[in-house]
Amino acid sequence: MRTLYHFKHSPFSRRVRLALAHKGLPCELREARDNPAWREEVGRLVALKTIPVLVEGEVALADSTAITRWLDEKYTDPPGIWPKGRDALVSLEVATLVDVALNNIIDVGTRYYPLRDHPSWTGVKSEMLGRAQRALDALGAKAHEKIGTTLTPTGWSASDMWLYTAVAWLAGLPQRVQSNANVAQIVSVGGWSLPDAARQWADAHRGRADVQSLE
Numbered sequence: 376m377r378t379l380y381h382f383k384h385s386p387f388s389r390r391v392r393l394a395l396a397h398k399g400l401p402c403e404l405r406e407a408r409d410n411p412a413w414r415e416e417v418g419r420l421v422a423l424k425t426i427p428v429l430v431e432g433e434v435a436l437a438d439s440t441a442i443t444r445w446l447d448e449k450y451t452d453p454p455g456i457w458p459k460g461r462d463a464l465v466s467l468e469v470a471t472l473v474d475v476a477l478n479n480i481i482d483v484g485t486r487y488y489p490l491r492d493h494p495s496w497t498g499v500k501s502e503m504l505g506r507a508q509r510a511l512d513a514l515g516a517k518a519h520e521k522i523g524t525t526l527t528p529t530g531w532s533a534s535d536m537w538l539y540t541a542v543a544w545l546a547g548l549p550q551r552v553q554s555n556a557n558v559a560q561i562v563s564v565g566g567w568s569l570p571d572a573a574r575q576w577a578d579a580h581r582g583r584a585d586v587q588s589l590e
Contacts, residue, residue: 377402380417380428384551386477386540387439388427389589393536394443394456396585402429440470443533455532462527469517469526469534472510473541476567479507480545484561491564504566514538515570522576531583539586542577545569 379395379402381388395402405413407426418424420435428435429442436442443456458466483503490496517526518538526534546569551558580586 376431378405378430379403380405380407380413380426380430382407382426384544384547385426386473386544389540389543390533390536391427391429391439391442392589393540393585394446394533396588397454397456397531397536398446398450400446400450443536454530456536457533458527458529462529462532465527466532466534469514470537472514473537476507476510476514477541477544479503479510480561480567483566484564485557488560488564500564500566504564508567511567511570511573514541515572518570518576519572522572523579535580538573539577539580540589542569542573543589546574546577 377395377400379388379391381392381404383406392402392404407413407417417426417428420430421428421437423437425437427439427442428437429445430436434445436445447456457463483500487496487499487503490499525531526538548558548562552562553559
């Protein structure tokens with residue numbers, strides 16, 4: 376039995392779901408917000424106590440990068456998630472840029488949000504969101520060159536999964552303000568913008584079967 380503890384809208388969870396679909400690996404999905412017992416279970420399974428967590432046999436792994444790397448190591452038949460050779464550089468660069476953008480935006484809007492009345496808030500916010508925007512702009516430039524195709528010549532891979540799920544999450548934030556307090560805080564902080572080229576690149580891939588399965 377293969378089980379993924381996830382959050383439905385989380386870009387980190389969704390990239391793992393795309394990776395599983397890409398490799399044709401069925402998986403039981405457990406939305407961690409639906410059952411408090413599942414959240415407690417995750418806390419016992421992995422030291423990080425974060426979501427997503429993939430459980431398969433005796434293996435329990437947290438962190439989307441670790442999970443997808445492990446899937447490639449365990450299931451070596453094509454298609455792969457992380458390209459090798461020259462395409463590896465593209466995937467690693469895109470994945471890093473995505474995580475820099477997301478982690479800084481999320482941290483400012485959640486982890487550091489209670490400090491917003493501190494005198495240092497403006498400087499900290501400016502530095503972190505400036506870092507996020509530089510990453511988003513770099514992703515927009517890469518997407519602009521690849522609208523209508525995948526980011527690596529070898530086809531759909533980790534770089535595409537990371538970018539697609541990031542764009543979908545960022546673009547969908549305004550629609551979730553009323554239903555999620557953390558999202559409301561992230562949106563209220565502002566200070567970043569999603570490049571149009573990234574949106575256009577993602578729109579060209581919405582028809583993929585694995586992407587459609589996310590909904």
